[in-house]
Amino acid sequence: MHWTDDHLLNHLYGISEADIHLDTCSACEARLQAMALRMRKQQVLAGPEFTEQDLAAQRRNIYRRLDGPVPSRWEFPWKAVLATATVLLIGLELSAPKPKADPGNRLMASGGDSRFYTEIYASMESHEPRAASPIRGLFEEQ
Numbered sequence: 001m002h003w004t005d006d007h008l009l010n011h012l013y014g015i016s017e018a019d020i021h022l023d024t025c026s027a028c029e030a031r032l033q034a035m036a037l038r039m040r041k042q043q044v045l046a047g048p049e050f051t052e053q054d055l056a057a058q059r060r061n062i063y064r065r066l067d068g069p070v071p072s073r074w075e076f077p078w079k080a081v082l083a084t085a086t087v088l089l090i091g092l093e094l095s096a097p098k099p100k101a102d103p104g105n106r107l108m109a110s111g112g113d114s115r116f117y118t119e120i121y122a123s124m125e126s127h128e129p130r131a132a133s134p135i136r137g138l139f140e141e142q
């Protein structure tokens with residue numbers, strides 16, 4: 001009795017054991033060869049087949065990357081942010097208008113209080129309100 005297609009397929013996939021009939025029957029042998037040829041064509045069309053080892057290696061790679069450190073490109077760039085903030089603060093500090101060196105100290109050192117106030121009034125004279133003149137008199141030497 002000839003092998004059924006299922007029997008031949010099982011033999012192709014290694015599920016069923018070899019039988020003495022296959023060695024003696026050329027018809028079943030030819031059907032088996034044709035099936036094997038069709039199966040190989042299907043495998044070629046289906047593209048590369050991944051073996052258990054390939055899949056296991058891929059799984060190990062994924063687990064290794066999951067357990068490993070976070071790739072540096074995912075870390076928040078604290079160092080860059082701190083460096084940028086520092087540079088900005090220094091820039092603001094340097095560009096902020098600074099009060100000029102206190103002229104009082106220089107004037108006091110060279111001439112004392114009265115000379116200091118006299119120079120101050122001289123520099124402010126152009127926009128001094130008239131109401132301020134009595135006060136100015138307080139500081140003028142007699």
Ligand SMILES: [Zn+2]
Pocket residue numbers: 001002003021025026027028029
């Ligand atoms: Zn047969």
